[in-house]
Amino acid sequence: MDDAEWNALVDAAKSEGELVVYSSLSGVETSFEKFEEAYPGISITVERAPTSDLITRLDQEGAVNAPGADVTLHSQTGWFDASDEEGRFAALKVGPDQAAAGWEDHLDGKSYPFVFSNAYVVGYNTKSARPVKNMSEFLNVAANAKIGVIDAEISTAQSFLYSLWQDAYGDDFMKRISDLDPTVYSSNVPLAQGLAAGEIDYGIGLAPSTVVGLKQEGAPVDYVVPDEATSGVPYHAAALSNAPHPNAAQLFVNWLMSEAGAAQFVAHHAPASTPVATTGSIPWGEIPTPEDSGWTQQDHEEFIKSEWTPQFG
Missing domain, CATH: 3.40.190.10 (Periplasmic binding protein-like II)
Structure with missing residues (x-):
């Protein structure tokens, strides 16, 4: 987006005035307060649950096109891959600052950004x-x-x-x-x-x-x-295609991609590695994740069958 388009999106987001985020990450309320400070007039409601529960809820709402989340933030990469292919995410509008930071290369054609990795x-x-x-x-x-x-x-x-x-x-x-x-x-x-x-x-x-x-x-x-x-827990974010507040959703995902968003991951969810370098962040790529190591759903299922289940039932 150019500056004029971005400014129009910010104004539209402020007119919507609210945002609903489904997150599996604990303690995000404190982090997200910084977004509310940066964009006064937009209030965030967080629905937090374990990833498996979030996915069930998102899938149920998506099946009937029921409005619920504007944005989701969780750690199940496979779900993001499948949902993106099914067209369940809004096409991500990359803001000028995020484009300058190289996010189009990070996205590689996807509608959802990999916003940070949390080291185990x-x-x-x-x-x-x-x-x-x-x-x-x-x-x-x-x-x-x-x-x-x-x-x-x-x-x-x-x-x-x-x-x-x-x-x-x-x-x-x-x-x-x-x-x-x-x-x-x-x-x-x-x-x-x-x-x-x-x-x-x-x-x-x-x-x-x-x-x-x-x-x-x-x-x-x-x-x-x-x-x-x-290794690290990969956290992705996406604006849902049926988001009740679509402009606020786009603005928020862009904020997660910014240095200000990265700083909150480091401040409240360390040890964190972020694509955008910020003070205290582990350099991007130092903490391996399934995504960048080629660990697939098939690898996961084979590991469960051959290594996990025989030992842990």
């Missing part, structure tokens, strides 16, 4: 466990600890992380984790809550957003980014 961490209860540098050291200290692990079936990002562990530490690595008799959690939220409550000492394969929020509230939790064999 090892979470621990500060009262009952100590930090570890990586998963090799974790195995040396975890024999008598209570362990929590995220179900590999929830996403390609999760299975990709576990495949990296096997590549780094041997084909028997998942069995060695299974032998620790871990509690398998269906998502990050209950695992982080279990960590804070002392139900477990370590949480592995954990996205840090929920741990950060609990730590800020005073819970006895912390985390480390492993110094080897870790």
Whole structure:
């Protein structure tokens, strides 16, 4: 878009005055306040749920063309790929600043941007466990600890992380984790809550957003980014084709693509890697993700069948 078109879109978004975002990322309300400050008069309503629940809701609303979300932000790359091919997203209008930052190359013809990657961490209860540098050291200290692990079936990002562990530490690595008799959690939220409550000492394969929020509230939790064999949770965003507030949706997705949006990911959802460099961001490309490593849905399904299910049921 040129400057005149962009200014007209901003004015139209302000006239709409509101925006509904479906997000699986915890703590986004604080981040999104900066958008409201940048564009006074536009208020954001956040509907937050685990990715699987969001996808179910989005699919149900999309099937009957029911108005719901203007924008969705979550970590299931395969869903974004399929939905884009099905025409469920509005064609993204790239603003002048975003075009200057190289976003047309980042998008590569897609209607949804890859806005940041959240590095996986090892979470621990500060009262009952100590930090570890990586998963090799974790195995040396975890024999008598209570362990929590995220179900590999929830996403390609999760299975990709576990495949990296096997590549780094041997084909028997998942069995060695299974032998620790871990509690398998269906998502990050209950695992982080279990960590804070002392139900477990370590949480592995954990996205840090929920741990950060609990730590800020005073819970006895912390985390480390492993110094080897870790990956990231990819977060994409899209404006829905049936968005009730289409101009506000376009404006908001462009804000997520901006340095101001990147700064909020770093401030509230670290450790974060962002396409637009900003202070504190991990350089783009240093944290591998399924998308840039060629890990497909088929790879995910084969891993679940051959590696995960035999060990964890």
